Amino acid sequence: MNPLALDSQLCFGLYAASRAMTAAYAPLLAPLKVTYPQYLVLLVLWETDGVSVRALGDRLALDSGTLTPLLQKMERAGLVSRARDAEDNRVVRISLTTSGRALKRKALNIPKELVCHFGLTLPAIAQLRSQLNGLTQQLRAATTGSTNTTGETS
Secondary structure, eight states: OTTTTTOOHHHHHHHHHHHHHHHHHHHHHGGGGGOOHHHHHHHHHHTTTEEEEEHHHHHHHHHHHHHHHHHHHHTTTEEEEEOOOOTTTTTTTEEEEHHHHHHHHHHHHHHHHHHHHHHHOOOHHHHHHHHHHHHHHHHHHHHHHBBOTOOBOO
């Protein structure tokens, strides 16, 4: 096998799968009038409302240059509000509006619809998610230099 062939690249397989996943979400998110990145923001806020922009960026692995315009658009759409933290004016907190909270009810069936779309069992999806999470942790550790080749923390 040619190590430089596109189909030999793990990165391309992950990239293609990510694009296909985003495309699979599009028709399910259209009735909510949100994009996939906006949906991810909503998922975090539905778990914990009032998080800081920094915490939101950390959770979604997005830098502020990407996250800020996304949040501004969501604010203009009436889904979130941004406000300075009362105790630390440097911190901006993101909170759901009534409209943003109401979308949660409309989004409840999206995960089920996707499971049906995949044709995978819930245990298979859980295993795949676990493998991807493990891969993500390994890649992050490798790029920050915090592990050696045996996987031990240095």
